[in-house]
Amino acid sequence: MEHQTENIFGIRAIIEAINSGSTISKIYLQKELKGPLFSELHSLVKSNGIATSMVPVEKLDRLSKHNNHQGAVAQISPIAFFDLETLIEKTVAEGKTPLFLLLDQLSDVRNFGAIIRTAECTGVNGIVIQKSGSAPVNAETIKTSAGAAFKVPICKVDHLKDALFVLQASEIKTVAATEKTEDSIFDVNFNQPIAIIMGSEHRGVNPSILKMVDYKAKLPLLGEIDSLNVSVACGAFLYETVRQRML
Structure with a gap:
């Protein structure tokens, strides 16, 4: 449909x-x-x-x-948005190990839709976006997500920093995907309550956000190109989480 x-x-x-x-x-x-x-x-x-x-x-x-x-x-918007604190409480009450995804002003609706689709496939409990500066949830987003936008709860917050405070207060560790670190994705323990932060297509994760997170991690890049498409990188982080949680 x-x-x-x-x-x-x-x-x-x-x-x-x-x-x-x-x-x-x-x-x-x-x-x-x-x-x-x-x-x-x-x-x-x-x-x-x-x-x-x-x-x-x-x-x-x-x-x-x-x-x-x-x-x-x-x-x-064709979807209703969720309250982050309520969603965290519901996730914990259901006995799940929280897995949240924060998108730091991602602007491309096709990347957004692709990420929502991967998030649904990997059991993400909720996606958090900022009210301003983020790609909208529109018909193209939903089409690219293959309808996953109706299945994964999406929360809107005034500022992403607010979400980080809420998550950390709920004992959910935060990890930013960034090349500005020497730590590998394979060094992070994703088998715990965790929130992954992905940056925008052109800027990456905001420096002020990087100062707040518990971990920073990067993907190994073996070719000559120095970065991945954000939806591809997000998929790698989410599936490393799945891999660790299935061990």
Whole structure:
């Protein structure tokens, strides 16, 4: 079954959608748009931590199929998001060894979808993303995930640091995938409550996040290219976790 992301357009309609509690993935706003109604929407978006993009009017025309968008189009998420603390409590209560995945502002929806698919196959208990700067959960994400986006709980947080504090307070160790370490993935004990942090496609894991984690680990690279696609690297980390837990 194909699931489509619903687009709504018009500033007032989007304001009403936010106030009614609709889960909005992203809002596209026309560049240099002004006015009191736009200011109201902008304040509401900021206070709710909704991801936005300033775009030319031509993109809004395409998204709204040339309806009267008033300079704003919003994507309603096709999934509901979970509360991280509640999800951790549920995982522990079910007697599972927690395995969480944090994505540090991953921006490509196809990478995101591929990671969700691998996460479902490897028993990840939840994926954590930041409200701003992260790839949206849209129709392309769901298609790439082969529907796994409906099976793996996804949590949204204001800041990834908040999630790290919550996880560490719950005695879940955190490991960042980064080349900025001498420690190998094979030196980390994944057979314990753990959360794996994957960085963005271009920047990797944020330095401020690297300072907070319990472990840093890298994959051995034997060729001339110095990095892997993030979804491939994520798969390697998750399957090393599976391997260790099956021993």
